[in-house]
Amino acid sequence: MQTKTTPGAMLKAMREKPPLVQCITNYVAMNIAANVLLAAGASPAMVHAAEEAGEFAAIASAVTINIGTLSTQWIDGMQAAAKAATSAGKPWVLDPVAHYATAFRRNAVAELLALKPTIIRGNASEIIALAGGESRGQGVDSRDPVEQAEGSARWLAERQRAVVAVTGAVDFVTDGERAVRIEGGSALMPQVTALGCSLTCLVGAFAATAPEDTFGATVAALSTFAIAGEEAALGAAGPGSFSWRFLDALTALDAETLDARARISAA
Ligand SMILES: Nc1ncnc2c1ncn2[C@@H]1O[C@H](COP(=O)(O)OP(=O)(O)O)[C@@H](O)[C@H]1O
Ligand SMILES: Cc1ncsc1CCOP(=O)(O)O
Numbered sequence: 001m002q003t004k005t006t007p008g009a010m011l012k013a014m015r016e017k018p019p020l021v022q023c024i025t026n027y028v029a030m031n032i033a034a035n036v037l038l039a040a041g042a043s044p045a046m047v048h049a050a051e052e053a054g055e056f057a058a059i060a061s062a063v064t065i066n067i068g069t070l071s072t073q074w075i076d077g078m079q080a081a082a083k084a085a086t087s088a089g090k091p092w093v094l095d096p097v098a099h100y101a102t103a104f105r106r107n108a109v110a111e112l113l114a115l116k117p118t119i120i121r122g123n124a125s126e127i128i129a130l131a132g133g134e135s136r137g138q139g140v141d142s143r144d145p146v147e148q149a150e151g152s153a154r155w156l157a158e159r160q161r162a163v164v165a166v167t168g169a170v171d172f173v174t175d176g177e178r179a180v181r182i183e184g185g186s187a188l189m190p191q192v193t194a195l196g197c198s199l200t201c202l203v204g205a206f207a208a209t210a211p212e213d214t215f216g217a218t219v220a221a222l223s224t225f226a227i228a229g230e231e232a233a234l235g236a237a238g239p240g241s242f243s244w245r246f247l248d249a250l251t252a253l254d255a256e257t258l259d260a261r262a263r264i265s266a267a
């Protein structure tokens, strides 16, 4: 059996057998998230209608669910896909975008958490609020440092029995027992809308490739973003040129470079 023990090995395995990832994401993110998955080597499908989301989840290798631009009809599709993924034993990832902002979002996320996501990926303000803490988030943007969300992430991972990823200047991933920090990326990344949403979809792609190691898959996806982000920032004049350079950097990143440059440390 092929070993998929490092981020590079997982990236290579993903490209050798591009997984079909069902992304239920928001209107803002759909295009860039699909391009990010294609650039990295996965196969995205943006399928959210309640009439087909569950049926599609049965043929996808992973599902990602993002509440960024929510409506009642979408919630039905999200729940159907989450249930279908769980009953087929496939990983599904939750991105609780600005869940603290309104009662509608809070209720939707509470119902999705009850369906037991395999992985939760959010920014620091979102993860702090998910654990019941006082978050300073403004709309979809984080206003809290990742270090402040680490305790919340550990609590949430234990309570949900899920992998929890908090992103920001230095990312943090835990499954409640293990925890790591991942350095890299660029301050231009939060200046490009929906890169976090795109990362959630990529976490789904890596989890589809290594469903037996969802902690390692999450670390691999975040490390891929960290190194591609650093590379893209080198020649970028601002968020516009960063955006297209980032897609090119994702495609150019190879397994060896990823393993050589990834900065992952135990936390
Ligand atoms: N200040 C920063 N420096 C380096 N990388 C960053 C910074 N802020 C965010 N990132 C990276 O941007 C990506 C999206 O994360 P984030 O901005 O936290 O998500 P969201 O868009 O959901 O708020 C992640 O790969 C993260 O590591
Ligand atoms: C701006 C905006 N509004 C609703 S969803 C969305 C995109 C948020 O993307 P991200 O969480 O990756 O910053």
Ligand SMILES: [Mg+2]
Binding pocket: 097, 122, 123, 140, 196, 197
């Ligand atoms: Mg986000």
